[in-house]
Amino acid sequence: MTSAPRPxxxxxxxxxxxxxxxxxxADELATxxxxxxxxxxxxxxxxxxxxxxxxxxxxxxxxFSRLSDLPGGTLHLMCGSGKxxxxxARILTDRGYHTxxxxxGITEWxxxxxxxxxxxxxxxHSRERPGPARAGxxxxxxx
Numbered sequence: 001m002t003s004a005p006r007p008x009x010x011x012x013x014x015x016x017x018x019x020x021x022x023x024x025x026a027d028e029l030a031t032x033x034x035x036x037x038x039x040x041x042x043x044x045x046x047x048x049x050x051x052x053x054x055x056x057x058x059x060x061x062x063x064f065s066r067l068s069d070l071p072g073g074t075l076h077l078m079c080g081s082g083k084x085x086x087x088x089a090r091i092l093t094d095r096g097y098h099t100x101x102x103x104x105g106i107t108e109w110x111x112x113x114x115x116x117x118x119x120x121x122x123x124x125h126s127r128e129r130p131g132p133a134r135a136g137x138x139x140x141x142x143x
Protein backbone atom coordinates (compact mmCIF):
# COMPACT_ATOMS: atom_id res chain seq x y z
CA MET A 1 0.00 0.00 0.00
CA THR A 2 1.36 3.42 -0.97
CA SER A 3 0.98 6.26 1.50
CA ALA A 4 0.63 9.94 0.67
CA PRO A 5 3.93 11.73 0.18
CA ARG A 6 5.22 13.32 3.35
CA PRO A 7 5.95 17.05 3.26
CA UNK A 8 9.34 18.59 3.80
CA UNK A 9 9.57 19.65 7.45
CA UNK A 10 12.50 21.99 7.00
CA UNK A 11 10.73 24.94 5.36
CA UNK A 12 10.33 28.29 7.14
CA UNK A 13 6.55 27.87 7.44
CA UNK A 14 6.98 25.01 9.92
CA UNK A 15 6.10 25.56 13.53
CA UNK A 16 8.00 23.49 16.10
CA UNK A 17 6.52 20.00 16.06
CA UNK A 18 4.42 20.72 12.96
CA UNK A 19 4.76 19.27 9.51
CA UNK A 20 5.59 21.99 7.04
CA UNK A 21 4.13 23.39 3.90
CA UNK A 22 5.79 25.82 1.53
CA UNK A 23 4.53 29.25 0.57
CA UNK A 24 5.10 30.68 -2.91
CA UNK A 25 4.22 33.92 -4.64
CA ALA A 26 1.78 34.19 -7.51
CA ASP A 27 4.71 34.65 -9.88
CA GLU A 28 6.37 31.49 -8.55
CA LEU A 29 3.13 29.56 -9.09
CA ALA A 30 2.98 30.91 -12.64
CA THR A 31 6.27 29.15 -13.43
CA UNK A 32 4.62 25.74 -12.86
CA UNK A 33 1.02 26.58 -13.81
CA UNK A 34 -0.97 25.14 -15.59
CA UNK A 35 0.87 21.86 -14.91
CA UNK A 36 0.51 22.32 -11.14
CA UNK A 37 -2.57 21.05 -9.31
CA UNK A 38 -4.31 24.18 -8.03
CA UNK A 39 -7.06 23.90 -5.43
CA UNK A 40 -9.14 26.99 -4.68
CA UNK A 41 -10.48 26.96 -1.12
CA UNK A 42 -12.77 29.99 -1.48
CA UNK A 43 -16.55 29.53 -1.37
CA UNK A 44 -18.38 28.11 -4.37
CA UNK A 45 -19.83 31.56 -5.08
CA UNK A 46 -16.41 33.23 -5.01
CA UNK A 47 -14.97 30.55 -7.28
CA UNK A 48 -17.87 30.85 -9.71
CA UNK A 49 -17.34 34.60 -9.93
CA UNK A 50 -13.58 34.48 -10.57
CA UNK A 51 -11.00 31.70 -10.54
CA UNK A 52 -7.73 30.59 -12.04
CA UNK A 53 -8.47 28.52 -15.15
CA UNK A 54 -8.22 24.80 -14.45
CA UNK A 55 -8.39 25.12 -10.67
CA UNK A 56 -10.38 22.67 -8.57
CA UNK A 57 -12.77 24.28 -6.06
CA UNK A 58 -12.99 22.68 -2.63
CA UNK A 59 -14.14 25.34 -0.16
CA UNK A 60 -12.31 25.35 3.17
CA UNK A 61 -15.52 24.52 5.03
CA UNK A 62 -15.95 21.40 2.86
CA UNK A 63 -12.33 20.26 3.02
CA PHE A 64 -12.77 17.46 5.57
CA SER A 65 -15.74 15.94 3.75
CA ARG A 66 -14.04 16.15 0.33
CA LEU A 67 -10.58 14.74 1.04
CA SER A 68 -11.32 11.91 -1.38
CA ASP A 69 -11.76 14.50 -4.17
CA LEU A 70 -8.15 15.65 -3.85
CA PRO A 71 -5.74 14.33 -6.47
CA GLY A 72 -2.34 12.93 -5.51
CA GLY A 73 0.88 14.87 -5.75
CA THR A 74 1.64 18.40 -4.68
CA LEU A 75 -1.41 20.59 -4.08
CA HIS A 76 -1.08 24.34 -4.60
CA LEU A 77 -3.73 26.03 -2.47
CA MET A 78 -5.26 29.42 -3.21
CA CYS A 79 -7.92 31.63 -1.64
CA GLY A 80 -8.56 35.37 -1.86
CA SER A 81 -5.58 36.58 0.14
CA GLY A 82 -3.67 33.59 1.53
CA LYS A 83 -5.39 33.24 4.91
CA UNK A 84 -7.81 30.38 4.15
CA UNK A 85 -5.29 28.64 1.91
CA UNK A 86 -2.70 28.65 4.71
CA UNK A 87 -5.31 27.09 7.01
CA UNK A 88 -6.04 24.46 4.36
CA ALA A 89 -2.32 23.85 3.87
CA ARG A 90 -1.84 23.18 7.57
CA ILE A 91 -4.88 20.86 7.71
CA LEU A 92 -3.79 18.87 4.66
CA THR A 93 -0.11 18.76 5.59
CA ASP A 94 -1.05 17.36 9.00
CA ARG A 95 -2.83 14.57 7.09
CA GLY A 96 0.20 13.75 4.96
CA TYR A 97 -0.48 15.80 1.84
CA HIS A 98 2.32 17.75 0.17
CA THR A 99 0.96 21.31 0.01
CA UNK A 100 2.04 24.72 -1.19
CA UNK A 101 0.26 27.89 -0.06
CA UNK A 102 -0.03 30.71 -2.62
CA UNK A 103 0.67 33.97 -0.77
CA UNK A 104 -1.76 36.75 -1.61
CA GLY A 105 -4.18 34.33 -3.25
CA ILE A 106 -6.09 35.12 -6.39
CA THR A 107 -5.83 38.83 -5.59
CA GLU A 108 -2.05 38.77 -6.12
CA TRP A 109 -2.40 36.36 -9.04
CA UNK A 110 -4.70 38.89 -10.74
CA UNK A 111 -2.51 41.89 -9.82
CA UNK A 112 0.53 40.13 -11.32
CA UNK A 113 -1.33 39.89 -14.62
CA UNK A 114 -1.95 36.14 -14.65
CA UNK A 115 -5.14 34.72 -16.22
CA UNK A 116 -8.41 34.69 -14.33
CA UNK A 117 -11.73 33.34 -15.59
CA UNK A 118 -14.70 35.56 -14.75
CA UNK A 119 -18.36 34.63 -14.66
CA UNK A 120 -20.59 37.53 -13.69
CA UNK A 121 -23.62 36.42 -11.73
CA UNK A 122 -26.96 38.19 -12.26
CA UNK A 123 -26.68 39.61 -8.73
CA UNK A 124 -23.22 41.12 -9.27
CA HIS A 125 -24.22 42.42 -12.71
CA SER A 126 -27.25 44.27 -11.33
CA ARG A 127 -25.05 46.00 -8.72
CA GLU A 128 -22.57 47.31 -11.29
CA ARG A 129 -22.64 51.02 -11.95
CA PRO A 130 -23.83 52.16 -15.34
CA GLY A 131 -21.26 53.46 -17.76
CA PRO A 132 -18.00 52.20 -19.19
CA ALA A 133 -16.22 51.56 -15.87
CA ARG A 134 -16.98 48.16 -14.41
CA ALA A 135 -16.64 47.18 -10.80
CA GLY A 136 -13.01 46.34 -9.98
CA UNK A 137 -11.64 43.00 -8.80
CA UNK A 138 -11.63 44.14 -5.16
CA UNK A 139 -15.30 43.05 -4.97
CA UNK A 140 -14.51 39.61 -6.34
CA UNK A 141 -11.86 38.54 -3.89
CA UNK A 142 -12.57 38.01 -0.20
CA UNK A 143 -9.96 37.04 2.36
